[in-house]
Amino acid sequence: VALVGGGPGDPGLLTVRARQLLAGADVVVRDRLAPHMALPLDVEVIEVGKTGGGPSWSQRDIEALMVERALAGNRVVRLKGGDVHVFARGIEEVAACLAAGLPVEVVPGVSSALGVPALAGIPVTAQGVTQSFTVVSAHLPPGDPRSTVDWDALARLGGTLVLLMSTARLAAVCDALLAGGRDPQTPVAVVEDGTLSSERVTIATLATAGQLAHVQPPAVVVVGEVVAARLDHRHPAVPAAPPATSPAASPAASPATSPDA
Numbered sequence: 652v653a654l655v656g657g658g659p660g661d662p663g664l665l666t667v668r669a670r671q672l673l674a675g676a677d678v679v680v681r682d683r684l685a686p687h688m689a690l691p692l693d694v695e696v697i698e699v700g701k702t703g704g705g706p707s708w709s710q711r712d713i714e715a716l717m718v719e720r721a722l723a724g725n726r727v728v729r730l731k732g733g734d735v736h737v738f739a740r741g742i743e744e745v746a747a748c749l750a751a752g753l754p755v756e757v758v759p760g761v762s763s764a765l766g767v768p769a770l771a772g773i774p775v776t777a778q779g780v781t782q783s784f785t786v787v788s789a790h791l792p793p794g795d796p797r798s799t800v801d802w803d804a805l806a807r808l809g810g811t812l813v814l815l816m817s818t819a820r821l822a823a824v825c826d827a828l829l830a831g832g833r834d835p836q837t838p839v840a841v842v843e844d845g846t847l848s849s850e851r852v853t854i855a856t857l858a859t860a861g862q863l864a865h866v867q868p869p870a871v872v873v874v875g876e877v878v879a880a881r882l883d884h885r886h887p888a889v890p891a892a893p894p895a896t897s898p899a900a901s902p903a904a905s906p907a908t909s910p911d912a
């Protein structure tokens with residue numbers, strides 16, 4: 652069995668090893684947010700993610716399926732969205748395979764926590780802006796007794812916050828960060844369907860993001876000053892034509908590049 656992180660959605664972000672394993676697979680057990688890509692016709696693809704609000708497979712049933720197919724002699728690829736161990740229950744699947752005596756390969760993927768902001772032009776760290784980022788699941792809302800997230804501490808921590816699974820709880824999350832003392836003017840970016848052609852980026856502040864009514868999952872929410880450093884490299888503004896009398900550019904006039912760029 653290979654547990655493969657497929658990246659945030661764009662098949663171009665699959666790793667070389669992921670492609671090799673997919674090319675040799677007999678069965679692909681696929682999550683809903685894993686990338687869609689062309690596979691050989693003889694590969695059996697089993698969708699185990701929730702679609703259209705319908706029921707999803709239980710974690711236990713997914714593990715049983717993987718084990719059953721592998722014990723039957725199939726090369727099984729468990730294709731997950733993003734990275735296998737970022738809010739993905741990957742370790743439970745590794746344990747199930749090992750308990751059944753099956754060898755397991757783990758292939759890391761580009762997590763949406765990093766890949767989605769990067770493609771949207773948002774650096775999660777930037778020199779002189781912030782030197783830290785924290786990735787948080789908001790699957791359980793602030794105040795839920797089952798949650799292990801200390802939202803007050805997160806608010807005080809500063810730096811960049813990257814929130815996953817937060818769309819349905821965005822107002823509560825913003826309120827919790829504001830209550831913890833984070834500046835209401837802190838910029839916020841909501842990136843829906845990141846890396847896909849349907850991607851949508853909305854910029855707000857911590858004071859206003861909770862009122863964004865249109866936000867749909869999947870989305871990555873970035874909170875922090877790095878949002879203001881965003882450069883949309885995919886849609887650069889057309890530079891103004893230089894004045895006709897402008898002297899020719901010389902090497903000495905070139906902008907300086909950072910020594911560690």
Ligand SMILES: C[S@@+](CC[C@H](N)C(=O)[O-])C[C@H]1O[C@@H](n2cnc3c(N)ncnc32)[C@H](O)[C@@H]1O
Pocket residue numbers: 659660684731732733734735736737738739761762763764767814815816817842843844845846847868869870871
């Ligand atoms: C159950 S978590 C799995 C995370 C995944 N293992 C990873 O590393 O990206 C699912 C969450 O990832 C985020 N996500 C995954 N793909 C995304 C995408 N293409 N655009 C925006 N957010 C995405 C959303 O916050 C979504 O609710």
